[in-house]
Every structure is written in C-alpha cells, then in structure tokens.
Amino acid sequence: MESFFFNITDTSYKVTYLYSHKNEYIKRVDISNGIVFFNIFLQSNREKSFQINNLDRMVMIPVTKKGSLRLHDNIKDKVFEIKENTINIFTSSRQDLSFNISKAQNSEIFILFIADFVLKRYLSSKQTEIINFLYQNIQDEVSCELIDTKPTDALSLYIIDKILDSKSDDLMASIRCEHNILEFMIHRFNLVDMLDEELHDDEVCISRSAKDILLRSYINPPSIETLAHLCATNETKLKKVFKKVYNTTIYGYIQKLRLEKANLLLKEQYLNIGEIAREVGYKHQGHFSKLFFESFGVYPKDLLKK
Amino acid sequence: MSKIVLITGASSGMGLATSKYLANNNFIVYATSRDISKLSNLNKTNIIPLSMDITSQESINRAVDIIYNKHKRVDILINNAGYGLVSTIEDMDEDEMLNQYNVNVFGLLRVCKATIGIMRKQNSGIIINISSFLGKIGLPLLTLYNSSKYAVEGITDSLRHELKDFNIRVHSILPGFFDTQFARDNLVTNLQTFDENSAYANLVSKLTPIIIEQINNGNDAQEVALMILKIINNDKFPVRATVGDKAKKFLPMRKELSDEDFERRVRQYYNI
Ligand SMILES: NC(=O)c1ccc[n+]([C@@H]2O[C@H](COP(=O)([O-])OP(=O)(O)OC[C@H]3O[C@@H](n4cnc5c(N)ncnc54)[C@H](OP(=O)(O)O)[C@@H]3O)[C@@H](O)[C@H]2O)c1
Numbered sequence: 001m002e003s004f005f006f007n008i009t010d011t012s013y014k015v016t017y018l019y020s021h022k023n024e025y026i027k028r029v030d031i032s033n034g035i036v037f038f039n040i041f042l043q044s045n046r047e048k049s050f051q052i053n054n055l056d057r058m059v060m061i062p063v064t065k066k067g068s069l070r071l072h073d074n075i076k077d078k079v080f081e082i083k084e085n086t087i088n089i090f091t092s093s094r095q096d097l098s099f100n101i102s103k104a105q106n107s108e109i110f111i112l113f114i115a116d117f118v119l120k121r122y123l124s125s126k127q128t129e130i131i132n133f134l135y136q137n138i139q140d141e142v143s144c145e146l147i148d149t150k151p152t153d154a155l156s157l158y159i160i161d162k163i164l165d166s167k168s169d170d171l172m173a174s175i176r177c178e179h180n181i182l183e184f185m186i187h188r189f190n191l192v193d194m195l196d197e198e199l200h201d202d203e204v205c206i207s208r209s210a211k212d213i214l215l216r217s218y219i220n221p222p223s224i225e226t227l228a229h230l231c232a233t234n235e236t237k238l239k240k241v242f243k244k245v246y247n248t249t250i251y252g253y254i255q256k257l258r259l260e261k262a263n264l265l266l267k268e269q270y271l272n273i274g275e276i277a278r279e280v281g282y283k284h285q286g287h288f289s290k291l292f293f294e295s296f297g298v299y300p301k302d303l304l305k306k
Numbered sequence: 307m308s309k310i311v312l313i314t315g316a317s318s319g320m321g322l323a324t325s326k327y328l329a330n331n332n333f334i335v336y337a338t339s340r341d342i343s344k345l346s347n348l349n350k351t352n353i354i355p356l357s358m359d360i361t362s363q364e365s366i367n368r369a370v371d372i373i374y375n376k377h378k379r380v381d382i383l384i385n386n387a388g389y390g391l392v393s394t395i396e397d398m399d400e401d402e403m404l405n406q407y408n409v410n411v412f413g414l415l416r417v418c419k420a421t422i423g424i425m426r427k428q429n430s431g432i433i434i435n436i437s438s439f440l441g442k443i444g445l446p447l448l449t450l451y452n453s454s455k456y457a458v459e460g461i462t463d464s465l466r467h468e469l470k471d472f473n474i475r476v477h478s479i480l481p482g483f484f485d486t487q488f489a490r491d492n493l494v495t496n497l498q499t500f501d502e503n504s505a506y507a508n509l510v511s512k513l514t515p516i517i518i519e520q521i522n523n524g525n526d527a528q529e530v531a532l533m534i535l536k537i538i539n540n541d542k543f544p545v546r547a548t549v550g551d552k553a554k555k556f557l558p559m560r561k562e563l564s565d566e567d568f569e570r571r572v573r574q575y576y577n578i
Contacts, residue, residue: 001575006555006562033558055574057567117562 004054005115006033012174018050026050031177034115039164042067042107049100057116057138060090061188063152063160067107072098075143082149087156087188089148093138110160112181130189148192154266154303155296159184187296191260199245206231206238207245211253218257219281224250258282259295266303273300308352309538310377311335312370314360314417315387317344319486320436320530324384327531329353333382336373360387360413363420370420380424382538385414385458386436390451390488392514393496394506402496403450410454414461422469431474434537435462436530439480439553442560443572446509447499448517462545477537480557482550483524489517512577525550 007030008014018038019026026048027039042048053074062069064084071080074096082088093116101107119135126132137145159180166177195204209231214221222230227250228238242250258280265276277288292300311328315321316337325337329352337345338358345355356372359365373380391398391406414435425431440448441455462478469476499506529549537543548556560568572578 001552001556001559001571003555003559003571006558033562055571115562116567117564 002054004052004056004058004113005030005036007036008033013168013177015168019048029177031174031181032118034118035178035181036113037163037181038109038111038113040101040107040109040111042101043105045103045105047100047103049098051096051098053096055094057093058091058095059114059116059119059134059138060092061088061112061114061185062090063087063110063112063156065108065110065152065157065160067104067109068102069107069109070100070102071144072100073144074098078144080144080146085152087150087152088146089134089188089192091134091137091142091145091147093140093142095143097144110164112184114185128194130192130194133194134189150191151264152267153260153263155187155263155298156184157267158298158303159187183297193246195245203241203245206233206241210238210242210250211246214250214254214257218254218261219279221254221281254281255291256295259292262288262292262300263296263303266300269304273304276300308332308334309381310373310379311382311384312338312373312380312417312421313384313386314338314358314413316355317341318491319488320481320484320527321384321386323527324386324531324534325353326350327528327535331535334377336369338369338387360417361408363416366416366420370417370424374424379428380421381430382432382434383417383421383425384434384436384534385417387413388436388454389492389494390448391494391496392447392499393450393494394447394499394504395449397496397498397504397506398450399496402494406450407454407457410451411457411461414458418461418465422474425474426469426472429473431469431472432538433465433469433474433476434534435476435478437462437478437480439482439548439550439556441478441480442556444569445513445572445576446578447506447513459546466545475541475543476545477543478546479530479533479537480546480548480553481525481530482548482553482556483517483520484527484530484550485522485524486527489521493518509578516576525552 012032014030016028017025018028024042024044028036029039030036062082064082064086066084068084069082071082073080075094101109116135116138119131123132123135134147163177163180163184166173166180170176210227213227213230224235224238228235231238239250242248242253246253248256262276262280265271265279271279273289274285277285282288289299311333313321313325313335316325317339325335329335329350333352335353336356337353338356339345340359342355342357348355356369358369370380388410391402393402418433435458437458438455440452441459443452445452459478462476465476498504500510504510533547533549537547546557548554
C-alpha cells in the first residue's frame, strides 16, 4: 500500500534528492510521517517535472520565490498556473498531479505538504475556522482544489528561510523544523478570510462593502460614522456585524490590513521602515514596529535584513 | 553455547529459510513438520528435523520432550506454521472454520503451552509469532484467515504481560506478501465460494488473482529469516516488525489513519 507520506520508518528528518545536478536540486524533506516539504532550486533554464499519484488527504502549499510552475490535475484534466511571487493553498484527497516547473533562469520554489491527520490534531471547536474548513474539504473527493492565492509576503519568506536553514544534524532538528512549519501554517491560514455560512444576507452585504471600502482607504480611513453611512447602515449595527464576521473591531481590522500591507512592502525591499510605516498610515515608526511585533512575532527590521 | 530453537512449519517457505539461516549462524534448530521426509535431504548438522502435528498436544509434547531430554532447555520458539482458508462466511463449513483456528491459533497456543514452562524455569526465552500484515486488515473471503492472525496479535500482546516476570519476550512479525509455497500449497479454497454461479463470483474473480499474484511476486523468505535474527539479538526490539518493502509503511499508516481512511486504501489497493 503506497502513500506519499509515511516515508520515515527508522529516521526522522529524512532528506531525499529527487534531482541534483551541479548546484541545482529538487530536495524532498520528510519531517514526520505527515509533514513533507520540497525545496526546489534550479538555474539551468530547463523545464523540470515530477508526479504525485496517490490516495492521500492533504493540503499543499506551493510558494514561488522565483520562477513559476504549472500544476496539472490529471484526474480532472485541469491546469493551475502558479505565478512567481505567490503563496497558494491547494487541497486534495486523491491525486494524480504533475508539477511542471517552468523554464527560468532562476527557480526557487518551496512546497509544503500536510496530511489530514496532522490538521486533525489542531481542529478547533469553531467549525468556521480555516483549519476545520481545510480538514473537512479533504474528507470529500477532491482531486485538486485551489483554496487561496496571495502574493508572497516578507514574514512568510522569513519563516520559510528558517525552515530551509535547519539541517538534519541540528540539535532537535525535527521538532525545530516542525515548529517553524506550524508557525508558517498559522501565519498563512490567518490570511485567509473565512465567512461563516450562517450569516444573514444583510450581514454579509454590510461586511463586504465595509471591507471593500477599508481595503481602499485603510491608510486614511473614514470615521466609523461615515463608514456606516457608506454601507447604508448605522454605527451600532456596523460594529456588531464586524465583530461577528471578522471577529475583531473595525479599528482592529484596519490595523490588520495595514500590517499585512506593510508585510508585503517589506518583501519588496524598496522602502525603509519609516517609509513603510507612513505608507500604511502610521505616523510613528516605533509604534508601527511595536504593533507589527505584537501581531507577527518579529520586528520589521528583522524582515528587512533578509 | 549454541542456543536451541524450535520452529514449526519448517518444511518450506519462511520456516525453511529461517531454519537454514539460524543453523548457519550457530543455532541448533529443531525444524518441525507434519512430514519430516520433506526435510530429509537437508543434511545440515545443526538442523534436526522433528515430526510434529500442532493440532495434537500429544504430538507436540513428544517433540518438545525430545529436545528437553537432550539439551534441558528451549531458548527460542518460532511459531510459523499456518495456512489460509479462502471462503465466504456464508459458504464455509464447520470443519473448515474449526480447522483454520485449530492450526493458526490453537496450534500456536499448544506449542506455547508445551514450551513456556521450560522457558520459565530457565528464566529466559524468546517467542516469535509469525502473524501477517493481514492480522491488521480486514479482507473479504479471508475473514477466517485474517481474524486468526488478529488473534495471534492479541496473543502476542497478552503473553508479553503474562511472561514478563520470567524474562521471556514475545514478538510478532507481520510479513507482507512473500513468495513461498503459501499460494501453491497452503491456500485452502471453499468449492461453493469458487463456483462460477456463486453470488460472490465477481468478488472472487477480482480479488483472488490479485492476492495470488502478489504472493507469488512477493519478497524473498530470507528477509524474514534476517528479521528473526535481529529480534533474537536485540533485547530491546519493539513488539512488532513488518517485513517486505510493501509492508514498511503499513504499521505507521494503520496507527495514524482513521479506520475509514485505512479501509479506503485497502479497497483501492485490492480493487474491491
Ligand atoms: N507467504 C505469505 O505471503 C505470507 C504472508 C504473511 C504471513 N504468512 C505466514 O507465514 C507463515 C509461513 O508461511 P509461508 O509463507 O512460509 O508458507 P509455506 O511455504 O506454505 O509454509 C507454511 C508452513 O505451515 C505449515 N502448515 C500449513 N498447513 C498446516 C496445517 N494444516 N497444519 C500444520 N501445519 C501446517 C506447513 O508445515 P509442514 O507442511 O512442514 O507441516 C508449512 O511448512 C504462515 O503462518 C503464514 O500464514 C505468509
């Protein structure tokens, strides 16, 4: 009985080279029986591909730092183009997949595979949480489904670097690496907006338009009163809906959008921290750094260094 | 001093391979069989063929006495004899049912009964049960065989507790499919189940060729022999071992996946 997972019988943190030539490689690392990542580094301007054909319930997260790839779902004969600089969450419960890494001068791609029984350990009692959603999704028949795609951000790269930098002979290599992978999962899953299916139409409507407005104006957002007006509702109702749908206050939500934007700007490396703080609407760099740390666990300067 | 091994079902397959391998590694092997003429041309000084029918306590006691009188000890017992009944439950007859457990389960217990006393008094011993990876999977047509191997798994787990104070360790080996005489001589089929007009004809025609093909293209029995020596040499060896590359992922998968997910894999693997 074959499985993509369960590759570790006598060791943990097992490194397998699927391809290696000069300083190019496609490396598979098994952290435990349910967590695997591929570390892909190619320079020769040639296409490379590999297959995954199994009966595993899993979440796959390809992250393209440089280069792009095409994911072919051979069961449904469907193609997913995974562009440069994106982080994507896919689900699958039975797969016949071809990963084709496109021709490029430089390809740096990280792909994380998580088995459903790993997610199962972390299910929440709140059914609407993303982790429950992903777990439920792969209990059904899914050959390959794209759940979310977002641009690559500085914090993700920072955590991925930590994952890739760990070595099999490090002290506590396996638990350290798994810790970093969990951190990565928490961060990524946090960025996916989950809408409760039991919401009323008007609640969905109000929260959507408020979000759209804030997405355009979070640097200099309207007052709550104006926002309520723009969403054709009143302040009390708007606050209530926000709490219910996004599980935060309006101000908290604005802050989340600002910090997420800052996280993307940090990745670009064009601006310094003071400029980024102002760019997303904070007057004081120190205040911005402090909020960033509270939210992401690292200081912006640590992300800029990389 | 050479250790004394008693192994059942030694005339072919894993039993034979293990007997030879242990003999080459300086063990004295009592190779038992219902028909020792099959062991007559072995000509190895360290292998002593012994007649034993594991369905008869008397026959077992007689064989064990011979060993005990000569050496005053039995160090290692390898319960290997076994066969497989292929029958639906609807079709099986009383004798088929009783006989499957009589050999695979009660036979094993009888040999344990005859040797445990000796091991207890010498305050040491190793019992290795050859179970099967089918002792952790359900399969149609093999209900009796698989459940007999489930029973062996339960025997291993229970005896470990019962015998721990006497320095006797008990292990199970769960082989994947192995190319032995098993599919050729030791799969007993029920005629009704295999009748072309049987209600199970479709299942029979789908599953049995796969199983027979997998056994006949299975691993080499020598791998079991190597595993047995590993277990003997390592006091700290885990309770169970799987052998055969196909079976390697098996135990971790069985532990980690839900029953339903595991069942899904079994169905896909056996096309049922
Ligand atoms: N082959 C596989 O794929 C496979 C997989 C998992 C587990 N197993 C298990 O491995 C063990 C050894 O089998 P093998 O593959 O080596 O097959 P094998 O070559 O057919 O040997 C089986 C042995 O069991 C003995 N036996 C069979 N029917 C018996 C009966 N009615 N009463 C008493 N003894 C009987 C035979 O001993 P004598 O004729 O010498 O008396 C024979 O030597 C069995 O317990 C089997 O269930 C086999």
